[in-house]
Amino acid sequence: MILCKLPVWRLFLSGFVCGLLSVASAAQVRNDDGTPGPDYWQQWVDYDIEVELNPANHVLSGTGRMRYHNESPVALPVIWLQLDQNRFRPGSLSLQKGKTVEQATLDYLREADPGIRNLRVRDQDGRTLQVELQDTYARVELAEALASGASIELQLEWQLNLLDRSLVKARSGYEQLPGGEAIHLAAQWFPRAAVFHDDGWHLDPFLGQGEFSLEFGNYRVAITVPADHVVAATGELLNADSVLAKEEHRRLLSARAGHPEVVSTPGREGQGRRRWEFRAEGVRDFTFATSASFYWQASAVTLGEHRVLTQVFYPRAGQHLWGRYGLDAIAHTLREFSARLFPYPWPVASMVNIAGLGMEYPMLGTNAERGMGENARWDMIGGVIHEVGHNWFPMSVNSNERRYAWLDEGLVSFVEYHVEKSWDEDFLIIYGEPENLERYRGKAYQQPLMTPADELTHRIDNAYDYAAAALNILRRDVLGPQLFDRAFAHYANSWKFKRATAEDFFRAMEAGSGRDLSAFWEEWFYSVQRDCESRVHEGCR
Incomplete structure (x- = not known):
């Protein structure tokens, strides 16, 4: 619960009294495995x-x-x-x-x-x-x-x-x-x-x-x-x-x-x-x-x-x-x-x-x-694939886009990458190519993926391209396609017509794959890498 940690301007806007949701805070709204809890509403x-x-x-x-x-x-x-x-x-x-x-x-x-x-x-x-x-x-x-x-x-x-x-x-x-x-x-x-x-x-x-x-x-x-x-x-x-x-x-x-x-x-x-x-x-x-x-x-x-x-x-x-x-x-x-x-x-x-x-x-x-x-x-x-793809994220798997830009844009851009490849192997890919990470990763203006949307200085580079490339690396170099695809579908189906958070995504991917991915989340979502060397996969390639 973060109700008492809002910016001053947001407290002014909301007029919200801390403690209003004390009943809800004791409920099990979200499970530790990244699925909706028994008290979800x-x-x-x-x-x-x-x-x-x-x-x-x-x-x-x-x-x-x-x-x-x-x-x-x-x-x-x-x-x-x-x-x-x-x-x-x-x-x-x-x-x-x-x-x-x-x-x-x-x-x-x-x-x-x-x-x-x-x-x-x-x-x-x-x-x-x-x-x-x-x-x-x-x-x-x-x-x-x-x-x-x-x-x-x-x-x-x-x-x-x-x-x-x-x-x-x-x-x-x-x-x-x-x-x-x-x-x-x-x-x-x-x-x-x-x-x-x-x-x-x-x-x-x-x-x-x-x-x-x-x-x-x-x-x-x-x-x-x-x-x-x-x-x-x-x-x-x-x-x-x-x-x-x-x-x-x-x-x-x-x-x-x-x-x-x-x-x-x-x-x-x-x-x-x-x-x-x-x-x-x-x-x-x-x-x-x-x-x-x-x-x-x-x-x-x-x-x-x-x-x-x-x-x-x-x-x-x-x-x-x-x-x-x-x-x-x-x-x-x-x-x-x-x-x-x-x-x-x-x-x-x-x-x-x-x-x-x-x-x-x-x-x-x-x-x-x-x-x-x-x-x-x-x-x-590519524009059609991207916009129609949004019917899955966030139109079905709901999220707070103002808080997590990548949780819909990055996920759609990741799937879009593979859908474009299935249209034409030589498709002119815009988002998600791991080989193009140097366009953003390590730059002075790079920000963590978890940065709120309105604070991003390069939103497209961050929430679309970098997020999709990170997921492609997780799929290619860390989990492998079979484990990744199973975990990704597990997340999507668990939160269909419900509102997910970034933490729900992280937990669902770990539960669906059976792997501890905390080091990957820390490096690719919470941190900024100033060089191309990675602790999780073998270089940026």
Whole structure:
């Protein structure tokens, strides 16, 4: 338990009283063998949301119901909400700490009026609840404490101005296309419940680099957009017959049966607006993208008795890559990750081609690649493998990404390395090659892998490349493929749809392999090596 060792700024944000979880601290939440203990618990949060996009001014207007299930052993007098887009508001900790990425200017952000606006929260009895904004969080004071085992329904209203992704390297926003059309991507776009777990509330502010800590739940989301738009989203489309033309619907049904189809192309007819309805179960987030300029291709891949609808959405500029390789890259990723870990658990897997940061969400990822030539092809296919692979880490095997960047990025990059090799032995590998360790290991700016995400100065080198290379060395030089693969699958299956920590990973790998790996963890995860000589394996090779 580390509740009383928080930084001063985090204590201010949380208002957390040390000792609140004294009941939980005595429980056996996590076993010594790296598996969930008999007293393991986690919260569950369901959402039913209506949202409308005005593409002319890039504004999302939302209303919704959040049903919060308190599975913890203590009563909760407050519920914290995550408002990640508030990192762009003037005076935010993100701006103060200089984490805003290049091209973002204070003048633009002031004009754009970013962040969650006009937030109102009422309880199930219609009472307006007190909301206190604290940087990228909102503290919601409940009328009565929510007892252990009880649930409460909160009614939410809010607005969000989406930002221009060419000016701000934001995960959410819009890309302006030639000809006046745009692609809008809604990510971190609604008030999401903050995590409350056996280590307390997760309230590290969102500074832009360290990513997310989220609760699982079920989602029903209705998205109203202009009639000529196509919507890509987390989950299953429930009303295809009412939002698609007859021929589009026929093609979608054909794709679901496993036949590759171009479901829709730009220039869809229709006046007014249409309401697209989606359902997603057992996920930790919900994201959508919408545009009148999407090409929409779909097919299906069979994994055992389970069929997954695969989809790519891209503008004309991405057609040469996404139209040719997109569906095959998704299918290859689903097969390979499923074989190495556990079967893909959801009915849909989609990718959206949009400029800006590539990013992962449940059942949907984004990637910007539209270039020409061999390198662009490798980058695009590798990007698909990476983002779709995130459906295992952290979308299924949950973790606190803001605390442990490598626990999802490094694990995905490690598996990605082998999935890319299975696509093509000569694949242009980016992450995880042990022979490239000298690019980071031993440099003056190297930091331990256990460094919190927002303190990393070279996040890609550290949490992606170095972490994946370390795991490849553990597999190749220490345990051997058979032992490693068994232990790695043991960890993944033990923590599927639960929240793991780095210590859980270390213990599960030791239990699964039957080996004491403490020297390896100390050297590769907790320490910094200033030369290439290793105590654990024979050189960096």
